[in-house]
Amino acid sequence: MAGQTGETETNAGGTWSEGELREKLQEVEEDLVRLRQSAKEVRERIGDRSDAPTDTAEQAQMITMAEEQEALVENLEARRENLLRRLAADG
Numbered sequence: 315m316a317g318q319t320g321e322t323e324t325n326a327g328g329t330w331s332e333g334e335l336r337e338k339l340q341e342v343e344e345d346l347v348r349l350r351q352s353a354k355e356v357r358e359r360i361g362d363r364s365d366a367p368t369d370t371a372e373q374a375q376m377i378t379m380a381e382e383q384e385a386l387v388e389n390l391e392a393r394r395e396n397l398l399r400r401l402a403a404d405g
Contacts, residue, residue, distance in 0.1 A: 324351055330400075332404050335401050335404070339398065339401070342390050342394045343394065345390055346391065346394070349383050349387050353380050353383035353387065354382040356383065360373065360376050360377060360380070400404065
């Protein structure tokens with residue numbers, strides 16, 4: 315993924331420029347779209363009995379995968395909000 319959760323919004327020389335913040339924000343937005351779609355697909359697969367996991371262990375693994383993706387979405391949403399606040403403060 316382009317934007318990694320846990321990245322700080324500062325660089326080695328200080329803070330990001332407005333352009334860099336906008337670029338980071340775009341990366342986060344793109345990551346959010348991909349992760350939301352992936353989590354949705356996993357959830358749909360769990361609910362679709364024709365393609366359902368064959369045993370409870372596999373089903374539990376898929377549920378865990380969906381929950382992990384949803385947690386990443388929450389982290390990215392928080393990062394996006396941080397970037398938006400910084401852009402508003404700079405603008």
